[in-house]
Amino acid sequence: MHYLSVLALACACLASPAAAEVVETSGDHFVTRDEAIVKAAPRATWLALISPGNWWDDDHTWSGEAANMSITPQGGGCFCERIPEVETPTSVGLAGSAQHMTVVLARPETVLRMRGGLGPLQSEPVDGVLTITLQPDKASGGTKIVWEYVVGGTMRFPVERISKAVDGVMSQQLAHLADKLGRAEISAASSPSATSDDATPALAPTEVKDADEVAAELDKMGRKDD
Template sequence: MALAAGLFAVCTAAPAAVKDVAANGFTIENEQTVPVDPAAVWKALVGEVDRWWPKDHTWWGAGSTLSIDPRAGGCFCEIGRDGKQQALHMTVAFVDPGKTLRLLGGLGPLQGMGLSGAMEFRLAPAPQGGTRITLYYRAGGYTPDDLSKFVPVIDKVQGLQLAGLADYLRKPTDTAKPKADATP
């Protein structure tokens, strides 16, 4: 339940752009530019999600493992530390490697509220070099709760999640480090 608690906790990430909001849904868009090419962003996005997605925004925290199967019908899934706890966060709906990943579903508490959404990671070369990553999320559906009250927090969490990917991609690689000598 760390995800639910984390979603409603105060976040320090810069807010995303709330494009529209209503009692039954919303659209949020956030952007980050990173100093690597779209192929490197794609590799980290789908192949290394467990290394950059904030663990305080998962169901089982640091002991869990996240993965994205980048194919239509694939799973953005989480496995708890003992392997028995499992969550399908979202389903992969569209894959254009190096350009677009579209996931369907409601994240965190939105899933339990019976809401659905479409999340896209859009990758494009940035004019100044590197890659512009746009995280777009539209969610909604019937709920007796007024979703507009949740949007400021969801907005901050989305910014935190994209910042996790961007910060991960901005870290220097280990290629310059000498390998340890394996000889005795």
């Protein structure tokens, strides 16, 4: 499965002002930010968050199955994926693995922070920091999840294009987690975003345009090493 082609598909399906929040870009960095409010309490939300095999999208894995994904929620822990062996009539398969990110901060029920380049960014000399904060939402009685991914450094992809595609994928994963936990109704009291020491103040989202063009360009990039 080619990760870039999947990214292009996700961009085409999800790129819209409502779904995509690329809040900041420059020549060598971008920031994506998404949020959701779920019915579950912070503890239940945390326990679901650190079990990505139960909600991550199969299409955004190297192995093709989200069940192979895991997070060890401690400093230095791994957001990893097992790539099972594939047996054939003529050869014995060998298992592999992928390290998607490394945990740098785990505060149960509050914040999970990890470093690493997801998907095609893994092949680039960039650094990414994914911060996921959990806050009790008084209006709904559930939990507000804020999901921010900051990427910086040299990359061979045009920032304006890859940032929109990556945000589409991030939005999709958060949507899967929120659906699993049950979405809560968003009231006026839940917006604008509350901030904490571990959360970044909300910035105005950049409207995403030309989704088909973005998808086609990313797919073209992906075919370079097929």
